[in-house]
Amino acid sequence: MTTPPITELSKPSATERSRYQQWETSGAFIADASRSVRSGGDREPFTIMMPPPNVTDILHVGHGLNSTVQDVIIRWRRMAGDEALWLPGTDHAGIATQNVVEKKLAREEKKTRFDLGREAFVARTTAFVAATGGTILQQIRGIGASCDWSRTAYTLTPELSRAVREAFVRLHEKGLIYRGHRVIHWCSRCLTSLSDEEAEHKDETGSLYHITYPLADAPADGSMTSVTVATTRPETMLGDVAVAVHPDDPRYRALIGKEILLPIAGVRIPVIADAYADPAFGTGVVKITPAHDPNDFEVGRRHSLPMPIVMSPTGEMEESADAAGRVPANLRGMDRFAARAEIVETLRASGLLARVEPHAHSVRHCYRCDTVVEPRLSDQWFVSMEPLARPALEAVRTGGIRILPERWEAVYVNWLEGIRDWNISRQLWWGHRIPVWYCATCPDPIVSRDDVALCPRCGGAVRQDDDVLDTWFSSWLWPFSTLGWPDTASRDLRAFYPTDVLITAPEILFFWVARMIMGGFEFMGERPFHTVYLHGTVRDTQHVKMSKSRGNGIDPLVVVDRYGADALRYTLVAGLGMGADVIVDPGDIDQSFAPGRNFVTKLRNIGRFILTNLGDDPVPDVASIPAEQLTRADRWILDRLDVAIADANSALGPARPSGPAWDSSELRSGLRLSEYAEATRRFAWSELADWYVEATKGRLLAGGVDRDVARGVLVHVFDAALRLLQPIVPFVTEELWQQLPGHPAEGTLARVPWPEARRATPDADSANGGSQFELVRETVDALRQLRSEYAVTPQKLIAAVIVPSRDVAARRILDEEAALIGRLTRCTITVADAAPLGTAAHAVLSGGTGIAVPLEGIIDVKRECQRLQGELEQLDKQLSALVQRLANEGFTSRAPAHVVEAERRKESEWGARRQQLSEKVRALCGS
């Protein structure tokens, strides 16, 4: 038989592409709402909502991991008989997309969005998204994702925009959305406010400047002429409206109510008493800048102080109307950081800079452009989160929703317990415009589901709020807005909500996951899913997160092109412990993805062997084969299959809680993908390929009934292996399965039932041939060890005498399997009652089975003596420890019965083994 070279086998990307098209066009991934039991159908629904990638994203390895995990789960459930829906989509990604288009505009046309104007800019962005927006979803197909593309969603469609407005209006009606005047995080590059979550902390070493603030009027007693304040941001001093001391601080009690002459700005500000001032920090005196610091804002409110803004939206020093006279001419228009340096110099020159010390603190940065965020007083829309957080906390505490890995639950609870109101307005153009209109004459804003043209109260002109909503305000509705909400009669909503598992990275636990849970309870009155699975991050060998900008990324499509999507998927899944990061080396893609590549090749080779040796005769169904025709090897592999199915099921499941909440026994189980991968790999490779295929080789060449039995079992177990592996490696398994006899002509493996164990308890029947085959394996292992130990070349056919020491049954089994054992070890086997021990004989014990192997002229007797004596010593040591343990009353009385029993059994086994070993030593070494 001629075999194609390996290189031909390892270029699967082309066939994968056409295979995917077949799946897609045949509708294999489309879910049918009418089959959900919730709408009167016959199947449990199982739904996964894809975390929508940003519409401008291109696929990176993080998406690859995320999509693979989701695909494994959804394919498993689809085969297991659920009506499985994996709903894909994209996010319009307000700031991110606007930034992309603005950069493009600046690069290509040297224009800003203001040059274009709002309407033209939005049109431009819409066109850009239309042209490029489908890229990532197309790329996700390339790794085999079995999404229902007929339901592809996008957060900016009319349908989802309607849901956004509905949510806004409802929350406003309940009084949970309000307009707030306070200090928020402002990005002076994106020119928008940010939520707390979007302003990320980064540790930096800055300077703490100690500045002398002179008293405005020299005190009568001449005691104290100035105070010293400490600040990390001297430029904000122009907006100071007071200095505060603690009311109980004896050092400054006399100053309260006096006035300071603010340097540079030259205005008089009061010394106030407020508990916010910490006597232990610095000098105990703190400057108060209400418009540029959230704490100071609170102090200012308590003391009814003015709140002058001294910076422009773009971060340059500027005098607002209520800051008149505070910003000197030379600083106006100067960047905030340049102004900081300038002010420090001025203070130094005038002797007011007491000292400067290095200061480690954390500074907030814009999560989109990394600009240092400026706290800034402004008017924004907020959502009151505390009422929404309550049911979300309750659900996780009571097991209605579980978060895996468990440790993230504490993080979730911690965040929700201290939740703060959500700033949802953004000063951007790309997004859902806030559905609020203002009448020129009437005082109250109009909040409306529909566009408003005229004021409903006075009929006058109205103007819509300029701002758009935070991107995440549409994302948090995703589990139901994509299914038709607010139309509660929608078929999809009835059939598929609540969804089942939410699979994402921990980075967006607060941005998205927690808010979806809150949104689900608020708008649907029900949890959006019962399980949150937070998978790890893909990192390089230095444990640095992979990203294109860091230059350590791996393009999943390169991997797909080189080794196939299956190799990518298998490698990622096999390496994915619960919540653990996946480490791959971008410098050695070949090495990194070798596990997947090798495994796929192995599968293909098993398939090739089976298909080329099967012949064209009809293959019998395993169920129709009389039990007595099954060989020990047949029974063994069928047993192993049952074990593999059980292992896979317990690694993956249960798919859903049995009741309304997770039972404590199941709360932490399931979704252990690497264990599932290992269980199926072990079956296919270590058991099916390494042992069963080898064991059938002789039988396939011979004829008769036994050949058909072997063919039947072979096809059965391989078919089952392909089913078990389909969720991980869908392409190669489908390709092989299609060639296997006995499947429906138009069927697809993706839709075939998940395998079920033949027997409920695989190992219960000890008389079964399956366990008898273990004796054959042990014997073969022992013989191979001997061969290797004595460096007998594999080609050399040798004679071996096996002496079964266990019992009559063992003797019979070995007798009957002698031919197979001989073929697997290239020995001619004799089973005898006594071994011809002596100078030219060698014997080894394995599992209680004595095997004597005469190896004429090969054995070095001296070396063998040493080896046997070493083995004996080792055994003695272990045995004495065992005996000691069994003599210990504490052990025998307190340890569970099965443990003690196992130890007793072991003691007798080891004892027998020791007996034989020492006999052998005596015979061979003569002492």
Added chain:
RNA sequence: GGGCGAAUAGCUCAGUUGGUUAGAGCGCCUGUCUUACACACAGGAUGUCGGGGGUUCGAGUCCCUCUUCGCCCACCA
């Protein structure tokens, strides 16, 4: 500053409520193109389970402590 987690073979990690001689993949060493597969087969080596203390008949597993890393949160000017 608050909260959480991790440390097991050269590397990446499993190790379920304490209970056989602590496992897997990759890497490493030896041999082999044994009629599916050298991306393979066969054999092999490698672990004071981070240090110390404790509970227990028994600890990788539970408790305390130290060390080292990591993650999340944070309104210390």
